[in-house]
Amino acid sequence: MKRSLSALFGSTLLLLFFLLSAFGVYKNGAILSQETIRSTSHIIPENEAGIIHVDVGQGDSAIVVSKERKTMVIDTGDNAVSYAYPNIKRILDDNNLKELEYVVLTHPHQDHIGNTLSLLSDYDIGSVVLNGAVSTNETYQNILSFIDSKNISTSFVQKGDSLSLGSMKVDILASTPEEAESNENNASIVLLLTDGNFTEIFTGDAEEKTEQKIVSSFDSLPVDVLKVSHHGSHDSTSEGFLQLITPSLAIISVSKNNEYGHPHPETINRLQKRNIQVFDTKTFGTVTILLQGENYEVYTDRDSN
Amino acid sequence: MKSTQTEIRIDRIEANYAVCIRNGVSFQLPISILPIGVKEGDILNVFFQGSNQRKTQERQKTKELLQKLRKKQ
Numbered sequence: 001m002k003r004s005l006s007a008l009f010g011s012t013l014l015l016l017f018f019l020l021s022a023f024g025v026y027k028n029g030a031i032l033s034q035e036t037i038r039s040t041s042h043i044i045p046e047n048e049a050g051i052i053h054v055d056v057g058q059g060d061s062a063i064v065v066s067k068e069r070k071t072m073v074i075d076t077g078d079n080a081v082s083y084a085y086p087n088i089k090r091i092l093d094d095n096n097l098k099e100l101e102y103v104v105l106t107h108p109h110q111d112h113i114g115n116t117l118s119l120l121s122d123y124d125i126g127s128v129v130l131n132g133a134v135s136t137n138e139t140y141q142n143i144l145s146f147i148d149s150k151n152i153s154t155s156f157v158q159k160g161d162s163l164s165l166g167s168m169k170v171d172i173l174a175s176t177p178e179e180a181e182s183n184e185n186n187a188s189i190v191l192l193l194t195d196g197n198f199t200e201i202f203t204g205d206a207e208e209k210t211e212q213k214i215v216s217s218f219d220s221l222p223v224d225v226l227k228v229s230h231h232g233s234h235d236s237t238s239e240g241f242l243q244l245i246t247p248s249l250a251i252i253s254v255s256k257n258n259e260y261g262h263p264h265p266e267t268i269n270r271l272q273k274r275n276i277q278v279f280d281t282k283t284f285g286t287v288t289i290l291l292q293g294e295n296y297e298v299y300t301d302r303d304s305n
Numbered sequence: 306m307k308s309t310q311t312e313i314r315i316d317r318i319e320a321n322y323a324v325c326i327r328n329g330v331s332f333q334l335p336i337s338i339l340p341i342g343v344k345e346g347d348i349l350n351v352f353f354q355g356s357n358q359r360k361t362q363e364r365q366k367t368k369e370l371l372q373k374l375r376k377k378q
Contacts, residue, residue, distance in 0.1 A: 148373055
């Protein structure tokens with residue numbers, strides 16, 4: 001009996017090894033395995049929390065799931081990217097997420113709000129979180145009209161506000177609609193997500209001006225993960241900002257061969273100089289961070305090879 | 306804002322987009338906004354003129370939508 005139990009244990013370990021080796025899996029940034037699997041790396045198991053940086057091509061979208069299955073979508077990618085919304089929807093549906101507590105629109109640029117109307121139509125929405133920027137973007141106007149016609153709840157957030165997502169806390173570090181007059185990127189809602197000891201900062205497209213405002217508000221703001229601002233453009237992710245937040249991991253949402261030169265080599269250099277491990281969606285596809293108490297693991301659709 | 310005039314060349318038609326070239330740089334425009342019958346090799350003169358009146362109107366529209374939603378909060 002003892003022998004067969006041992007054999008069973010051995011087989012289970014072997015199976016676990018094969019399963020793990022089929023993923024791109026990284027524990028607290030260190031590589032565990034770099035094989036490829038595309039079908040299940042974006043699943044957040046029941047009673048666990050996670051953050052899914054969805055591969056939406058040139059654009060931004062992240063799905064945050066608390067261990068109570070409360071869900072927040074931050075930005076919705078660009079509707080000009082054919083696979084952006086199908087990827088968002090597939091991930092929500094594969095995780096059986098039907099109600100979205102919050103849909104955060106960091107700022108009214110097409111590559112961040114492009115699929116919002118589809119999302120608002122397809123899911124039950126708790127509240128749409130807005131910075132209140134005045135913009136001439138037609139999609140933004142259509143979203144505002146849709147929210148009004150469907151009586152969807154809205155939250156116009158300001159610096160210092162906080163939201164609860166189950167046991168997770170979301171602090172608003174910046175939201176400056178008045179900046180949109182000259183630069184909509186700098187009006188971006190910047191969020192700090194906290195789950196136990198884990199923290200991730202989501203920066204929208206905030207540029208150095210907004211980063212500096214955050215720097216001047218905190219003596220120290222260490223985070224585990226940085227969602228790199230503005231797809232790795234050189235006008236964001238400044239030295240001072242990195243010095244404040246000292247992330248271990250950086251996620252860049254960007255498409256292959258984009259015409260904007262994202263991510264900029266200067267930005268990559270600033271991250272690498274600080275030994276920050278970088279995952280970009282153009283290389284790795286969707287990047288999922290699974291939160292497991294003190295630790296987190298990173299699962300990717302593809303490996304870097 | 307000053308108005309500008311420029312010349313673009315239609316490199317090719319890809320699905321619903323015209324791939325245009327200006328100064329060696331390509332970019333896409335939806336065929337729906339181009340003259341009917343446009344085809345590859347055509348050269349188009351494009352005139353850009355800002356409309357402050359339209360900008361003000363559209364900003365006002367957004368402001369009113371935001372105000373309406375704020376009141377409902």
